[in-house]
Amino acid sequence: MASEPENPPIAIAPANGGAAEGEGEGKTLSKKAAKKEAMKLEKLKRQQEQAAAAAAAANSTEADPLSGNYGEVPLEELQSKAVSGWKWTEIGSLNEELKDKEVLIRGRVQTIRAVGKSIAFLVLREKGCTVQCVATVAPELVSRQMVKFATGLSRESHVDIEGIVFVPSVPIKGTSQQVEIQVRKLFCISKAVPNLPINIEDAVRSESEIEKALQAGEQLVRVNQDTRLNYRVLDMRTPANQGIFRIQCQVENIFRQFLLSEGFVGIHTPKLIAGSSEGGSAVFKLDYKGQPACLAQSPQLHKQMAICGDFGRVFEIGPVFRAEDSYTHRHLCEFTGLDVEMEIKEHYFEVLDIVDRLFVTMFDNLNENCQKELEAIRKQYPFEPLKYLRKTLRLTFKEGVQMLKEAGIEVDPLDNSMWANWF
Amino acid sequence: MASEPENPPIAIAPANGGAAEGEGEGKTLSKKAAKKEAMKLEKLKRQQEQAAAAAAAANSTEADPLSGNYGEVPLEELQSKAVSGWKWTEIGSLNEELKDKEVLIRGRVQTIRAVGKSIAFLVLREKGCTVQCVATVAPELVSRQMVKFATGLSRESHVDIEGIVFVPSVPIKGTSQQVEIQVRKLFCISKAVPNLPINIEDAVRSESEIEKALQAGEQLVRVNQDTRLNYRVLDMRTPANQGIFRIQCQVENIFRQFLLSEGFVGIHTPKLIAGSSEGGSAVFKLDYKGQPACLAQSPQLHKQMAICGDFGRVFEIGPVFRAEDSYTHRHLCEFTGLDVEMEIKEHYFEVLDIVDRLFVTMFDNLNENCQKELEAIRKQYPFEPLKYLRKTLRLTFKEGVQMLKEAGIEVDPLDNSMWANWF
Structure with a gap:
């Protein structure tokens, strides 16, 4: 499969398509502004039609009457030219309820597979969710050239696809969404380089999958940790990493909401301080405009000041710096601390009570609201469901x-x- | 008024009082544990009665049969000895609905005023909320010695007061709560030093109050900014500062909840980085285990990496470090940033839409839920209510x-x- 199509795709903006135009935003635009907008769009459309015609004429070998339905969108057409009113559907929300509906989706091309010259399968990915899109040659809908354009896309290119939601009778393997998009229009809005250091398809594979294939005599690509860290941006695109970040955000959120409901106040304490916060040796030192300063190893002192300052109960979520020389695999010199300090009325059980309830609330909430994310992580890094007592x-x-x-x-x-x- | 009472108060723990014992917690304790607890309390009570009797015997000048109702609680009695099951009422929640009810409150003594030898007025403060408490000599309830003990307390001492809620016919000036507590029991659990660098009563005064008094020929104490900063813990106890911190927490909370509802993911990016985040000169440099490192001037790079990593929309709340030499009054080399980064589908208006709605949501929410805090700030630092358009x-x-x-x-x-x- 060539990484570049032989016939350079015709430069045309999605504004030329207009199938979704009926869905107009409008509500936030005044009549006058809407009219102005419409005129702008009209002008843009004319310009693009002219450009398309010119490009089609230049492309003498095989003129395509459907050339307006696909192609690369030039950068200048993408930069805040106009508000079209188009409505994109998130890939993660594509489901059977949208059967036969026309949708517009935007995502990265994760995999591309051609079946002869008339069918192209693309897996499109957005925020870790994936959907299969099929471009099949059909009169007045999809041309041979369009299929060729699709198969010629480079992986991880960003594309807009307009198509019809189809519900297959057999479950789709390898994508998160259980529907298929029958492609009608396809525009590449940002082309990735043809050769990437990591293919997401490879990066999502679990160790056990690789081992299993090896036993069956097949060698699958394994993306090593150093490659992942060197190309962190690409590795972050895997469903497992999307899940990890989203669960991390959720953990912070539950922590915060639970503590707020218990009368805690969230604070932010200084990270640049004059002395070390606890102990002493493993501290990062720096020069603060001629005076010696340290990075806080803990918000301890300031949390306690807040308690003496009558806040009663405080928490902080923020970076903690520890310059320890560690010989473990998991030591971090900088990490995000979830920190709590509270006044005790009578007994330290009051703290234990809070901590107990906090953890149970957190586990319950993650189990309820992060099923998709936990599943995505489990697929790449298998783990057993967490068992915990209702009463610690x-x-x-x-x-x-x-x-x-x-x-x-x-x-x-x-x-x-x-x-x-x-x- | 002496800062120390002439007769040292009898050391007795609130456990000896027991008026609130009926309210028992119990629900979290098993029967066996409850029995154990009861035995422990019984033992404690015996010890305290013996100690009280010994102290009373030693205090030969004037024996008080009500000596069990007040006094200083020794430290060892306060350290997680037992779970008594007592229920404290927060000062901020004292209101007319509690009329004639018996309550147990804990707070700091903000002001003390004696009327002859038989009445003591105390203003008790907790988390910026204040209530007036009155100890009046009455047979079999409040002794002369108890009133003396009350007037002898040092300001900012931490005390437990048990008393009856009384609703006066005329509004109470100078306290946040509009009820009065008729003191029945009074225990000091932590004595403040007699002379404090700041009296909270003085620290809460607005500039206009001081000016007005001056014009009337009266000089009121003004607590200057440097004193406030040198004794930050004391200054934090003013209702205005309590309000500022609580509103800051609320701002962060609304920011976060609004963005989460708009599909943003909260992230935490590194603060220790290898190069400068933007520009270059005004950066804090430090030694990271032999390698040069900088403190992040902005999460910009990592936010953008998150967007390229397919998160679509991210936000971060965390410290930002800028080593600028500034000659303004309000420059901070370290501040907490509320930062947002998002993918634009078509037009930068998408960002403006989010920001518009964020601010309106924030203002609405603060006006609805932080009236008390805004009022507390306004009292010390007058300001006009914020005016804003529904549509920016x-x-x-x-x-x-x-x-x-x-x-x-x-x-x-x-x-x-x-x-x-x-x-």
């Missing part, structure tokens, strides 16, 4: 020591140095 | 230039350097 188990120190003894681990409860190694 | 005014560049011209300001629309000074 609470052991006394004595009970803990007793359990260790029963498990054959001899402990001296009074030896502090020993306990330090347990956490 | 949008001017074209041309219209803007025209308006400037009409206002007599000559501008050259093509001179970029000139526009730079406008922002």
Whole structure:
């Protein structure tokens, strides 16, 4: 499959299509502005028709009467020229309810497969969700040249596809959405380079899939961690990474909402401070306009100041800096801390109560609202569903020591140095 | 008024009072644990009674049969000894509906005023909310010694007060809550030093109040900015500062919730980076384990990577570091940024639409849900209510230039350097 089509695609903007024009936005535009907009669009349309005609004329080998339905959109046509009123449907929301409806979608071309010269399959991806699109040669709808244009696209190119939602009788493998789009129009709005360091198709593969194929005598591409990190932007496009980031956002959100509902106040404390926040050695030092300064290793001091400042209960979500030389695989010198500080009225159980409920709320909420994301992660990195008690188990120190003894681990409860190694 | 009472208050824990014991928590405790707890409390009570008896015997000058109703609680009695099941009422939630009810409140003593030897007025404060408490000598309820103990408390001491809610016929000036507490029990759980660098009573005063008093020939204490900053923890206790922090938290919350509802994902990007994020000179440099590193001046690069990584719409709330030498009064080398990045489908109006709606949502929400906080700020720092359009005014560049011209300001629309000074 050539990475560039032989006949350069005709430069034409989606404005020329206009199939979705009826859906107009309008509501936010005044009548006058709408009229102005319409005139602008009319002008744009005329210009594009002229350009298309000229391009078609230049393309002497095989003139295509359907050339207005596909092609590359030149950059200048994409830069805030006009508000067309078109409505895009998110790939993640394509479902059987849209059967036979016409939709306009925008996404990256994840995979391209040609079946002879008359059918092209494209998997389009948006925010980690994928859908199969099929361009089949049909009179007055899809030309041979259009199929050729489709198969000639480079992977990860950004395209707009207008098409009809079709519900196949057999489930579709390998895409997140269970419908197929029958392509009517196809415009490339941003062409990716032909050779990418990572193919997303390869990057989504789990280790077990690779192993299984290897046992069957087939070698599948494995994208190593260093390649992933060197081309982080591409690797972030995998459904698993989309899921991880979205769940991370959700965790923060539940943390915040739960604490707010418990009377906590969110604060932001200084990260550039005059001394070290705790301990001392593993701190990043810097010059603050001639004075020595440190990056905060913890919001501890300022959280406590907030409590003494009568806030009662505070939390902070923000970066924490620790310059430790670590020899583990998972140490970070910078991480995002979810931090809590509260006044205790009588007993430290009050803190435990909050923490217990926080975690149960968090797990419940993720299970309820992040099924899709958890599934996407599980597919690439298999894991067991988390088990947790509705009421968190609470052991006394004595009970803990007793359990260790029963498990054959001899402990001296009074030896502090020993306990330090347990956490 | 002496800062220390002449007869040292009898050391007795609130556990000895027990008036609120009936309200028991219980629900979170198993029967066995509850029994254990009860036994523990019983033991504690015995110990305290013995201590009280011993103290009373030592205090030979004037024995008080009501000595169990007030006093200082020694530190060891406060440290997670037992879960009593007492229920505290937040000062901010004290209102007329609680009329004649018995409540237990905890707060700091903001002001103390004695009327002869038989009445003491205390203003108690919690999280910026204040309530007036009155201890009046009454047989078998409040002793003369108790009133003396109350008037001898140092300001900002932390106390527990048990009392009856009384609704006065005339509005109470100077406190946020419009009820009065008739003191029955009073325990100091943490004594403040007798002389504080800032009295909160003084710190809450507005400039206009001070000016007005001055014109009337009275000089009121003015707490200057440097004193406020040197004793930040005390200054944070003013209702205005409590309001500012709470509104800041609310602003962040509305920003986040609005953007989440619009399909944005919250991210956290690195603050320690290898190069400068934008421009170059005004950056904090540091040594990252032998390699040069900078503090991020903006999440710009990483936000854009997230967009290229298929997140579509992202936002970040986090610290931004700018090492600029500024000669203004309001420059910060470190501030919390509320940052947004989004894919534009067609036109930059899509960004303007989001920003418009975000601000209107934010203003509406603050007006609805932060009345109390806005009022507290307005009292110390008067301001006019914010006026804003439901639909944000949008001017074209041309219209803007025209308006400037009409206002007599000559501008050259093509001179970029000139526009730079406008922002």
